Amino acid sequence: MFVLPRGQRVSEVAAIAGFHSHVPVESNPSHHLETVWFVKVLCTLCIRTSPSLQIFKSQYFEKNLNPFLAFEVIKHVNFSFSNPELAFGFFQFTRTNLRVVHSFDTYYMLLRSFPEMGFHDLAKDVLDCMRLDGYLLDNALFEFLVMSFANAGKFEVARELFIAQELLFVRSGSDRVGKISAYVYNNFLSLLVKKNQVNEAIGFFRDHVLRSKCCFPDTCTFNIVLRGMCKVGEPDKAFVMLNDMDNHGCLPDVVSFNTLINGFCRIGNVARAYELLRKIQSEGRFPPDVVSYTSVISGYCRLGEMYNASSIFDEMINRGVKPNLVTFNAVIDGFAKTGDMSSALNIYEKMLHLGCPPDVVTFTSLMDGHCRIGQVDHGLNLWNEIYTRKLLPNVYTFSVIINALCKQNRLDEAHNFLKQLNSRGDIAPQPFLYNPVIDGFCKCGNVDKANVILREMEEKKCKPDKLTFTILILGHCMKGRMFEAINMFNKMLAVGCSPDKITIKSLVSCLQKAGMPKEAHKIRLAVAGYLDSCLSSSSRSIPDLNISAAIK
Structure with a gap:
């Protein structure tokens, strides 16, 4: 990188440049060294005189600064000095004030480098100049x-x-x-x-x-637009476009139909998706693939129509289409949610028989199914199976087992699973994981343990939500610890968590029954003030404005 000798002023460098360059620098190939030196001088002048660059506004530079030299200066300032703003400033100054017609190479270099450096606005300005200069x-x-x-x-x-x-x-x-x-x-x-x-x-x-x-x-172009329409819940419009494809010289392929099948399933219109599946089969241009079948199967599973899902599942196997992991997981989850664990386990065995290894989603669905019918210990066995297969439980796996244990009042075991969760750095803790355990301890009267879990929750940077605060407020009220309930309510307001009508009415009612009418009145005033501050601020909102009725 070229720098000025210590003590040498910009004016001196400019004078030296004039002395050594009475003629255009590139006029003689033997002057290559002088050209390199002159470019370095110009770069130094750019750095020392930025952002004005007025030193270049002279007849000398207007006469001797040509597109080649300008390119070299802009390149060095942009890359060697890592100063794209100054490179653009020099480009713009010389173009406007010195009437330099920059070369295509200069435009190409700036338009390639500025976006890569994140200077898209500068690239847009360069592009506008390029058009004005007549380049394509x-x-x-x-x-x-x-x-x-x-x-x-x-x-x-x-x-x-x-x-x-x-x-x-x-x-x-x-x-x-x-x-x-x-x-x-x-x-x-x-x-x-x-x-x-x-x-x-x-x-x-x-x-x-x-x-x-x-x-x-081409067909790919249409498929992208079809996917967009289905993404926003408009598969009917996508179907119209699919039928119009041949008017533009394109034919729908299996991806086109799969996109619409999935789109109809997403909005719950599985019957229409099923019709499209049959349309693919009847036209015979291409067979439905695993995605076609899996989309319809998943749609029926989400609706709980397991007879239809099973029929199509059997059909795809009979037609030689091998189910994949997504297919098996959809069917297993469908049976598990309806409590039909016998069928869910049969599909699991078929999955293993066909050489499709289960993943954590498979085991989470099986655990959920067992827990739904009260077989929590079966769910715990599957938890161990996850680790045996060198898999890791995800956030939903934890949620399933914690909820199930809390429903059976096995709160200490649930708390142990929370501790396992807290040791996992790859899972961001969520309130819905802690709330069942906090609720369980509050209902059995152990609010001290509930408070311990709240602290653990906050230590993991997990913010309590409305349900967390409501559980703790009511839990403290039920134990007669009214001032702690009030403190919890005030904390709820302080962190910007809006209480609902149930929370407010329950707390006010408990305070009145405990012979604390003044405190109950203060709660009403606090809520009224909170409402006023929220309504007057555009940066905050109240999800349920009906809470005003609770303070009357």
Whole structure:
């Protein structure tokens, strides 16, 4: 990196530059060393005089600073000095004040480097200058910029790039501007859908991709839009689009149908999904695959219609389609939730027989099924089986076993599982894991133990929720520890957790029965003040505004 000698001023360097460079630097190849030296001087002047750069506003620099030298200076400032803002400043200053017509290489370098460095706004400014100077984006740079802006969430800029490229194609023809690759707009549409910009994706697809003369959508393009429509719960509209695909030279494939099947199942319309499954089979262009069957099976399982789910499960095996882990887990979970553990275990055995290894989801569903019918010890055996198979319980596995133990009043065992959970650094503790244990200890009158669990909960950075506070407030009231109940209520308000009507009425009622009318009145006032502060602040909201009725 070039730096000024100690004690040498910027004005002196400028004078030396003028002395050594009476003619354009690149006019003679033998002056290569002088060129390198001059570029270093210019870089140093940039650093020392930024952000004004007024030292360059002279006839000398206007005469001798050419696009080649400007490129070298911008490159060194951008990369060697790691100063993209200054590189852009020099680029803009020389373009505006010295009338330097920057080369395509300069534009290409800035447009490639700025997005990679995270300076998308600067890249947009450079792009605007490039258009004004009459340069065209080649396909590689166009594709790079579209995806860079889209990945940064600047979808409007990416969309403008598409529109500009379309206009260039229409005006200049394919000789100067090539057709837009399906890879680009497919990825752009996919990003929009992924970022929940589904309406924007649909609008862009209809207004630009379908109508553009330089875009030729394929089946993959349609599938992305179909996925977006189904994602927002509109499989009926997706079905209309699927039927319109052949008008645009595309035919739906198994992915198209699977997308709609899954979309209908997501909104509970499994009968329609089943019709589409039969439509695939009747048309005979391609057979339904494991995803087709699994989507319908999962849909029926979620509805608890296990007869239909089992029939399709048997059908897929008879047709030579091997169920995968997702299929088995869906059926096992469906039977477990209906309490049919005999059928759930039969599917589990079939799973092992077909060589499909179970995962933690499999065991969690089996544990849940056993616990639902009171067979908690069977669930505990499966807990041990998880570790035997070198798997790790997830947050839902813990929830299933903790809830089941609490229902059987085996609170110390449930607390031990909480301690295991607390030792796991890969699981973020949630209130729904602690609440059943806290509730169990409060109901049996052991509020001290409940308070211990609350402290453990807070030590793990797990914030108590409305249910946690309500359980503890009522638990302390039932033990006659009214001041602790009041303190817990005040803490609830202090952390911004809104009490509901049940909490307020129960606490006020208990205080009145305990002969503490003044404290009951203070609770009403505290809630009224909390309501006023929340309603007057735009940054906080009350989920249940009906709590005002509880303080009257």
